[in-house]
Amino acid sequence: MARAVSFNKKLVNTLIVGLIGFLIFFPILWILILAFKTENDAIKAPLEVLFNTGWTLESFTTVQGRSDYFKHFSNSVIISVGSTLLGLLIAVPAAWAMAFVPGKNTRNLLMWMLSTKMLPPVGVLVPIYLIFRDLSLLDTRTGLVIVLTLMNLPIIVWMLYTYFREIPGEILEAARMDGASLKDEVLYVLAPMAIPGMASTVLLNIILAWNEAFWTLNLTSANAAPLTAFIASYSSPEGLFYAKLSAASIMAIAPILIMGWFSQKQLVRGLTFGAVK
Amino acid sequence: MGQIVLNQVKKQFGDVVVIPPLDLKIEDGEFVVFVGPSGCGKSTLLRLIAGLEDVSGGSIAIDGNEAADLPPAKRRLAMVFQSYALYPHMSVRKNIAFPLKMAKMDPAEIESRVQNAAKVLNLTDYLDRKPGQLSGGQRQRVAIGRAIVRQPAAFLFDEPLSNLDAALRVGMRLEISELHKRLETTMIYVTHDQVEAMTMADKIVVLNAGNIEQVGSPLELYRTPKNLFVAGFIGSPKMNFIGGEVAASMGASTIGIRPEHLIVSKESGEWEGRVGVAEHLGSDTFIHIHDTGLMDTLTVRVDGEVDLNHGDLVKVSMRPEMVHLFDQNGERI
Numbered sequence: 001m002a003r004a005v006s007f008n009k010k011l012v013n014t015l016i017v018g019l020i021g022f023l024i025f026f027p028i029l030w031i032l033i034l035a036f037k038t039e040n041d042a043i044k045a046p047l048e049v050l051f052n053t054g055w056t057l058e059s060f061t062t063v064q065g066r067s068d069y070f071k072h073f074s075n076s077v078i079i080s081v082g083s084t085l086l087g088l089l090i091a092v093p094a095a096w097a098m099a100f101v102p103g104k105n106t107r108n109l110l111m112w113m114l115s116t117k118m119l120p121p122v123g124v125l126v127p128i129y130l131i132f133r134d135l136s137l138l139d140t141r142t143g144l145v146i147v148l149t150l151m152n153l154p155i156i157v158w159m160l161y162t163y164f165r166e167i168p169g170e171i172l173e174a175a176r177m178d179g180a181s182l183k184d185e186v187l188y189v190l191a192p193m194a195i196p197g198m199a200s201t202v203l204l205n206i207i208l209a210w211n212e213a214f215w216t217l218n219l220t221s222a223n224a225a226p227l228t229a230f231i232a233s234y235s236s237p238e239g240l241f242y243a244k245l246s247a248a249s250i251m252a253i254a255p256i257l258i259m260g261w262f263s264q265k266q267l268v269r270g271l272t273f274g275a276v277k
Numbered sequence: 278m279g280q281i282v283l284n285q286v287k288k289q290f291g292d293v294v295v296i297p298p299l300d301l302k303i304e305d306g307e308f309v310v311f312v313g314p315s316g317c318g319k320s321t322l323l324r325l326i327a328g329l330e331d332v333s334g335g336s337i338a339i340d341g342n343e344a345a346d347l348p349p350a351k352r353r354l355a356m357v358f359q360s361y362a363l364y365p366h367m368s369v370r371k372n373i374a375f376p377l378k379m380a381k382m383d384p385a386e387i388e389s390r391v392q393n394a395a396k397v398l399n400l401t402d403y404l405d406r407k408p409g410q411l412s413g414g415q416r417q418r419v420a421i422g423r424a425i426v427r428q429p430a431a432f433l434f435d436e437p438l439s440n441l442d443a444a445l446r447v448g449m450r451l452e453i454s455e456l457h458k459r460l461e462t463t464m465i466y467v468t469h470d471q472v473e474a475m476t477m478a479d480k481i482v483v484l485n486a487g488n489i490e491q492v493g494s495p496l497e498l499y500r501t502p503k504n505l506f507v508a509g510f511i512g513s514p515k516m517n518f519i520g521g522e523v524a525a526s527m528g529a530s531t532i533g534i535r536p537e538h539l540i541v542s543k544e545s546g547e548w549e550g551r552v553g554v555a556e557h558l559g560s561d562t563f564i565h566i567h568d569t570g571l572m573d574t575l576t577v578r579v580d581g582e583v584d585l586n587h588g589d590l591v592k593v594s595m596r597p598e599m600v601h602l603f604d605q606n607g608e609r610i
Contacts, residue, residue: 173329174362178423179350179379188375192366 028253034246035059042242059247067230069251076226076252078141079216080209083148084156084202090149091156092198098157099164100172110161113154121151121214132219141224144216148209155208156201163197203263210256227252278340279430279463280305281326285335286345288321288487295321296487298335303431303465303480305340308457311467312474313484313510319467320435322484326465327433328352339430350379355424356433359440361416363408363423369395370404373422380427394422397456414445421456431463438473450477471511475499483507505607508533514563514578516601519571529602529610536563536578538599541585546592550575555585569593 005013033049034042041053063069098106128147129138137143167190175189213228220229231252234245281303288296296318303309311319324330326337328349337345344352355376363372373394377387395401398418408416417437424432434453438446454477457464468474474481475495483490483498483506491503495511502508508516516533524532540546541564550569555562559581566575575593585591602610 168360168362170358170360170362171364173349174356174358174423175364175375176329176349177327177354177356178376178427180375181350184379189364193364 031246031249034242035250037243039241039243042246059243060251063234063244063247063251067233069230072225072227072230072252073255075141075224076210076228076255079144079148079224079226080206082141082145083152083209084205086145086149087153087156087205088198088202091153091160095157095160095164098161099167100169110158113157117154125218129218137219139220139223139225143219144224144226147215147219148212151212151215152205152208156205159201159204160194160197163194163201166197167193199263203259207256207260278305280338280340281431281463281465282338283326283335284338286322286325286332286337287334288318288325288330289333294487296325299487299489301482301489301492303463305463306461308454308464308466308477308479309482310474310478310480311465311482311484312469312471313490315469317484318487319469319484321487323433323435323465323467327354327356329356353427353430354433355427355429355431356435357417357420357424357437359436361408361420361440363416363419365408368405368407369400369411369419369422372408372419373400373426376423376427390426391422394426397425397459398422398452413441414449417441417449418452421453425456425460429462431465434464434466436467436469438468439470453477471513475511481511483510485510501609502533502601503609505531505533505603508601508603508609514576517572517575523571524602527600527602530605531603531607533601533603534595534599536576538596539575539577540594540596541566541577541579541583541591543589543591546594548593550591550593552585552587552589552591554587557581564591566591566593 036055036057036059037049037053038056038058041049044053098110132138132143132147135143137146171189171193172185175185180188210226211228213232216226216228217232220226231245231248234241234248283299283301285298285300286296287294287298299322311322313319321330325332328344328347328351332345335345336343339352339354364375367375370391373391374387377390382390391404392401395404398421400415400418400422403411403415403419408419411419417440420437437453438449441449450473453464453466457477466473466477478495480492481495481498482492485506491498491507493501498507498511502511505518509518512535514536516535517539518531518533520531524530548569548571550566553565553567553574555564561581562579562583562585564577564579564583564585566577567573569575577593579585604610
């Protein structure tokens with residue numbers, strides 16, 4: 001029997017949970033509010049901002065006028081989608097081999113790949129910067145696609161490996177007994193079973209690449225700068241333009257938020273890493 | 278047709294020999310059961326015949342054609358797996374049709390064969406469901422359906438009932454036996470359950486550590502086990518093995534007597550002991566007797582009406598014509 005919980009206890013719990021949720025969400029909500037205020041209104045006391053000021057789209061038009069949002073947006077799309085696809089191209093065969101024909105060192109190899117994620121990126125900033133400079137990759141989309149692919153590759157391989165491992169070997173053997181060639185086996189049996197896992201891997205990695213700020217800020221200046229650089233350009237040392245910064249932030253996070261919202265189901269499956277069957 | 282001949286078939290993984298060179302002939306239409314404790318190599322042997330593992334030596338002939346180098350699909354064998362191994366994203370209809378689709382058969386012919394198989398296996402109402410929406414027994418029937426539509430030379434079953442609950446297992450056991458009678462196709466069936474082996478087989482192959490201990494009909498194995506291993510493995514409860522003076526007096530190193538061939542009474546008998554546990558099954562009672570001086574625990578199978586309980590003093594004797602004699606190497610005398 002499930003544990004009985006009294007109504008009052010439920011009420012209290014619900015309120016506590018609601019409050020924690022609200023606190024976590026509050027900064028985003030405040031950005032959303034400030035984005036629709038004028039610069040003068042945005043620096044007023046919070047209660048005044050809420051109840052005593054008007055609403056305007058001024059910040060959005062100013063931001064778009066000052067820096068080309070769509071150029072940054074397309075850079076973000078190219079970098080995140082490009083690095084994810086390139087990552088898949090490398091990771092699918094790798095995860096495949098590790099899941100279905102594991103060798104003596106497969107486990108060690110996987111752990112080694114994961115261990116690279118424990119290194120702080122700044123530790124390799126200088127060598128990577130110098131290599132990029134010598135190869136003329138600084139401030140290029142190609143350069144960012146390469147560096148983000150390398151950053152996210154361990155995660156892609158691990159996720160795919162976990163998904164492939166979930167597919168029972170006996171099913172592939174059954175297909176072999178049923179007369180399927182390697183091509184048929186992949187096309188009719190393995191791919192349909194792996195598609196949900198591949199989809200969540202793709203989604204998660206697009207989000208990770210979209211939000212990646214360390215490399216995108218350090219390796220770009222103007223041409224290849226994605227939305228992270230676009231936001232950063234509004235936080236200036238001379239004084240913050242709250243309204244414009246908020247408007248820029250909203251414009252930068254909105255696309256990925258909307259995509260995330262529509263693909264929640266896939267994402268949850270992806271983030272639980274195959275723990276729930 | 279479905280005659281399978283193994284000649285000096287051998288399997289080793291690295292330096293570990295799983296199956297030492299082995300010969301076996303399976304006649305067309307036979308129901309052969311490979312039985313043995315876990316790790317005895319019975320599943321490996323089946324997978325060698327299926328082609329899912331490569332042989333390390335020897336040859337496999339299916340209907341006279343050398344098959345050891347053929348891929349699984351070219352051997353005209355169908356296999357039913359322990360985990361059912363159904364394609365979860367396909368409907369029952371598509372699962373059953375899959376091998377025919379792979380053989381590029383005419384769609385009308387595929388449909389008629391699928392319908393036939395569904396009728397035989399009582400799956401007609403479930404054809405459009407996914408495997409996830411079926412019970413264990415139904416899933417196993419779909420797996421069997423996928424095997425029978427191909428009209429293979431032989432069926433291979435790898436412990437197909439071990440994932441089912443006890444009641445279903447008995448039902449499916451009968452269904453598979455009846456299917457064999459109807460199709461008259463060779464079937465090779467792997468199990469660790471000797472009751473399945475005894476009830477289904479025309480011929481039982483008892484395996485131990487990759488070696489064939491004995492091949493014979495169920496009653497042959499029960500009546501004349503070739504050695505101690507077979508004697509102990511076939512029959513439930515297990516045969517009682519008695520050594521020492523009692524065995525020596527009969528000219529053997531060990532004697533074996535089945536629980537059903539011992540006589541228990543309160544009045545008279547050669548040996549005396551005390552009842553440890555009496556397991557009442559209703560139809561039978563298994564009595565485990567201590568302190569007889571013969572062996573640690575002597576198991577006796579008696580009629581369900583016999584009323585004996587823990588601590589009772591009983592007398593035991595053997596039916597002398599039912600005693601099996603074994604020499605010091607464990608071979609039958």
